[in-house]
Amino acid sequence: GFQRTAIVAVGGYLIDExxxxxxxxxxxxxxxxxxxxxxxxxxxxNLDRLGIPxxxxxxxxxxxxxxxxxxxxxxxxxxxxxxxxxxxxxxxxRQDLNISVEGGVKxxxxxxxxxxxxxxxxxxxxxxxxxLLEIREELIKRGVxxxxxxxxxxxxxxxxxxxxxxxxxxSLSKGLKIYATxxxxxxxxxxxxxxxxxxxxxxxxxxxxxxxxVGGIIHSDELPSYGISEEERxxxxxxxxxxxxKDAYVLVISDADSAERALKAVVDRAxxxxxxxxxxxxxxxxxxxxxxxxxxxxxxxxxxxxxxKPIPVTQxxxxxxxxxxxxxxxxxxxxxxxxxxxxxxxxxxxxxxxxIHTYLNxxxxxxxxxxxxxxxxxxxxxxxxxxxxxxxxxxxDEQVLKTILSKxxxxxxxxxxxxxxxxxxxxxxxxxSLEELIKKYTGIRVSELEKLVxxxxxxxxxxxxxxxEKAFNIVMGEVMKKVRGRIDGKIVAETVKNRLREALGI
Numbered sequence: 001g002f003q004r005t006a007i008v009a010v011g012g013y014l015i016d017e018x019x020x021x022x023x024x025x026x027x028x029x030x031x032x033x034x035x036x037x038x039x040x041x042x043x044x045x046n047l048d049r050l051g052i053p054x055x056x057x058x059x060x061x062x063x064x065x066x067x068x069x070x071x072x073x074x075x076x077x078x079x080x081x082x083x084x085x086x087x088x089x090x091x092x093x094r095q096d097l098n099i100s101v102e103g104g105v106k107x108x109x110x111x112x113x114x115x116x117x118x119x120x121x122x123x124x125x126x127x128x129x130x131x132l133l134e135i136r137e138e139l140i141k142r143g144v145x146x147x148x149x150x151x152x153x154x155x156x157x158x159x160x161x162x163x164x165x166x167x168x169x170x171s172l173s174k175g176l177k178i179y180a181t182x183x184x185x186x187x188x189x190x191x192x193x194x195x196x197x198x199x200x201x202x203x204x205x206x207x208x209x210x211x212x213x214v215g216g217i218i219h220s221d222e223l224p225s226y227g228i229s230e231e232e233r234x235x236x237x238x239x240x241x242x243x244x245x246k247d248a249y250v251l252v253i254s255d256a257d258s259a260e261r262a263l264k265a266v267v268d269r270a271x272x273x274x275x276x277x278x279x280x281x282x283x284x285x286x287x288x289x290x291x292x293x294x295x296x297x298x299x300x301x302x303x304x305x306x307x308x309k310p311i312p313v314t315q316x317x318x319x320x321x322x323x324x325x326x327x328x329x330x331x332x333x334x335x336x337x338x339x340x341x342x343x344x345x346x347x348x349x350x351x352x353x354x355x356i357h358t359y360l361n362x363x364x365x366x367x368x369x370x371x372x373x374x375x376x377x378x379x380x381x382x383x384x385x386x387x388x389x390x391x392x393x394x395x396x397d398e399q400v401l402k403t404i405l406s407k408x409x410x411x412x413x414x415x416x417x418x419x420x421x422x423x424x425x426x427x428x429x430x431x432x433s434l435e436e437l438i439k440k441y442t443g444i445r446v447s448e449l450e451k452l453v454x455x456x457x458x459x460x461x462x463x464x465x466x467x468x469e470k471a472f473n474i475v476m477g478e479v480m481k482k483v484r485g486r487i488d489g490k491i492v493a494e495t496v497k498n499r500l501r502e503a504l505g506i
Contacts (some may be wrong), residue, residue, distance in 0.1 A: 004030040004305060005056075014059075014075055018068050022060030029054040040213045040258060055086070061098075066119030069097065074115055075329065082326045084357050099125045103133055104277040108296060112284045120288030124195040128290070129277050131194045136276045142246070144185030149271050152240075153263050156180045156251070159235045165227030171253045179252050179259040182240045183270050186248040191221040195289050200273075204250060206292035207269045212262025218251040220244075332356075340372035346380060355379045358398050365402060369409030374418075378405065382419040391426040400425065400434060407438050414487050417441040443486050446495070453479055453499045464504060471506045472496060 005027050012023035031052040037044040057076055063069045077093050080086045086093075095112040099122055107129065112121050157177045160168050168178065183190075190201035205217045218226060223233040236251070237244040250266050252259045272278045281297075282290040327335070329351055336347035340363065350356050362375050378401065387393050404421055407413035413421070421437050444452075456478045457464065464471040475496050483492060500506040 003032040004308075006305075006311070014072060016068060016072055016075070018064060019062065021062045021072050024058045024060050025056075027056040027058075029056055038213075055080070066122040069122055070115055070118040073118055077115070078329050078352065079326070081354065082329065082332065082351075082356065084326070097121060097125070099129070101126055101129045101133075104129045105279050106296075107277065107279070108281045109284050109290050110281060110293065117284070117286075117288055121284055121290065124288050125282075125290055128194040128198075131192060131200075132273070132277050135189055135192060135200060135273050138189065139185060139274055142185045144274065146271050146274060148184040149267050150182075151264055151267055152182060153260055154180050154240060156236050156239055159232055159239065160228075163228065163232060165232075167226045168228065168253065176253050176255060177259070179254065179256070179263060180236055180240060180249050181263040181267055182242050183248040183250065183267075184242065185246060186270065186273075187244070187246045188221060188248075189273075190219045190248050190250075196287070198289050198291075203292065204266045204269055207265040208250075208252060208262035210292060210294070211265035212252070212254070212258045212260075214252050214254045214258050214262045217262070217266065218253075220248045220250075336372075340376075342373055342376055346373070346376050349380045350376055353380065355383075358401070361398060362402060362405060366405055366409060370405050374408065374415050375401075375405060378418055378422075382422055385419070386423055386426055391423065392429060393422075393426055395429060396422060396425065403434055404438065412442055413438055414441075414443050416484065416489055417443075417486060420484065441486055444483060446491065449479075449483065449487060449492065449495050450499060452482060453495055454503065457499060457503050461504070464500075464506065468504075468506050471500055471504070475500060 006029075007025055008028050009026040010024065012026070014021040014023065031049040031054050033045040033047050034049050035043060036046045059072060059076075063072055073095050080093065094110075095115075095118060097109040097112060097118065098106050099109060100106045107125060109121055109125060112118055155177055156179065157172065160172065160178055163169055163172075172178075190199065190204065192200050194200060194203065201217070201219045201221060204219065208214050208217050218228070220233060220237070224230045234244060236249060237247070240247075240249055242249060250263065252262050254262065269278070279296040281293045281295070283293045284290055326332075333344075333347050333351055336342045336350065337344055340347075342350070350359055359372075359375055359379055362370075363372050366375070383393050383396065404413065404418060408415050408418065421434075421441055424437055424440075425432065425434060453475065456475050460474060460478070464474060467474065476493060479492055479496060480489070
């Protein structure tokens, strides 16, 4: 399939602490088929994403450093989440980064799925580009020119007829052959590290894989290795008429057609090393490094949609968009602190969490009956605590929360009982009746509490008289075991103090 794209907006901006970031375009895209597997002679696609709507937001070239890039990406993602109109979860928001250094070209890195990975990807890509410029300067210094790099592909299988390399011998037993191409003047450069764990030879290997469908390459800078001996390495140098001190070569174990495509791609990439940094689209790896995907497409890849007429932007459409526009993070933060009386820390936690919409819905539905900070604490502290204990909180939906908080508003349930009810509901995986659980934690009257405190004091009288300085803590601990979640802890503490004073003069 191919991807349809509709431009929705142009000319926006974000305010960052280091300056204004232009938003060049916002596009609505219809996703195309995705590649799921690739091998020698085949590519497998999955059609499950065809037609899925995507939003692409493109910033201007205003981001100056890796940390700023992460901040801007976070803010864009936050704005999208606050809209309540986008899918949430791992992998639903991905960043494509366009990175360039002085003297180089723009390189696109696709598919950075984690915000915290953005600075590392940028740092590694900058390192890669700077090292490629160093390689260019070294090749110029060595006097290497494009004519030195020819499409010479030589069958060197006979060199390895008696090899001890298991990698080579097992491949030869399958009927494959070994082909080599010379890289004059590249001696030592193929092992030059561009970013952690990836060398210039890795770049050549990426091209061989992409264009030839081979599993990889072996190059002279890494030999002897893979069981290939020094004698075998030097024999290939001789066969290709190369200087083993100054030159290099690349081996491919494959069939003839794949080897030709792979080694031609290697030579093309080596030739481009004389220019500097190629215009590429690269894929982000989980460790922050990148690998070659494809050349950057040209402008001619875009053409007008033939099946759908342009959608006019009317005044009515603009007014509807204005009405649906969510508050900015700054506006919402100020509102939560000013109107809902939340602490700045709790408000910031909420804004960054997908549960912000649950919070706003509950505040709207419960009105003045439940203080917003109780709702916020339930979502940000009680639920998070249960999750950290390994309990399944996914069964606690908005309706469950509304029921529990409504009982608090009716003074049927103490706010201290909220975590206890939630914990027990989670432990029983939602199979227990919520109403029965609430009844279990329904509050007790003060007169009942006073009677219970008196009984505890009487039972522990001798201990309390000998440990007067610890009497309050002892009684408080015993009473809370029996009333936790059924009455406000402050009321319990005040009652314990009063009854100790009256009964024992403590």
